[in-house]
Amino acid sequence: MANHDPHHHHDHEHGSELSETQLRVRALETILTEKGYVDPKALDAIIEAYETRIGPHNGAKAVAKAWIDPEYKKALLADATKAVGSLGFASRVGDHLVAVENTPKLHNMIVCTLCSCYPWEVLGLPPTWYKSAPYRSRTVIDPRGVLKDFGVTLPSDTDIRVWDSTAETRFIVLPMRPAGTEGWSEDQLAELVTRDSMIGTGLPKAPGAAS
């Protein structure tokens, strides 16, 4: 903006600086608040939830429960929205969540080729690489190569299936339960379930590697 005060430069040194992006975000928030479209307190609550309560641990809980409880697993694969909701993780976006199960013969990976649709309510916010053009394009073309980048090598007879998320349908991978975890509790198992294992770019931690 124009400021023709000759002392402007001097004053500016002592003033505050907001980046162009910060200015635009503040402008938007002020206008929307004044017009009653958003409530700053509600925005804070959303941010707080995503920074603290909503994250991959929610998805990990559902996965661990499915490993232990065959009935829950059936329910999760039949209707993940409902099964995840029963754990108290309701979706804010009203989308349809689908759980896809890994087996020795089939490995699932999720991607959003168009933008970054992601199961926020169970995995939190997407990692930077999930939103990157290389991941979005390469996963579809060369899933095995992408897995290699993530340090994952699968047996050659394991098929890989890639699921493209949309605004209406999002996916979560139900990884295979690691061997050597017989008799483990749900909480212990949940510790092994990583975010990447639910996107399909990783595998659950091995029992010995758990923190």
Add this chain to the structure above:
Amino acid sequence: MSRRDAIDPAAARRAADAVPSIPCDAEGPVFREPWEAQAFAMALALHERGLFTWPEWAATLSDEIKRAQAAGDPDTGETYYRHWLNTLERLVTEKGATDAKTLSRYRDAWDHAADRTPHGEPIELTPEDFGR
């Protein structure tokens, strides 16, 4: 459950040219700056209020990403919330919640407010920041 949505890798072999490898990050906070969180939350709040549907949001966001790519954005995921913010501005104006002129007026007012606020103090907007 339907398997029809699964992508056939062979059918999608369209841009098979060498793409750089994917930057991996540690599991951790995903908002790098507070404004990213604000922009994220505004989209959720506006959706809940019914200003747009998620399919509308996704279509606009993917269009913004394409535009940015065409303009030379490396689209590594780092600039993602910039696309998000462009999408927000576009949808609020398209839906008539505000207009470009108002956005620009408030942007200038915030710039003025920042300018007159001593460094380190919270920046607040006052009526005097408008209409200069």
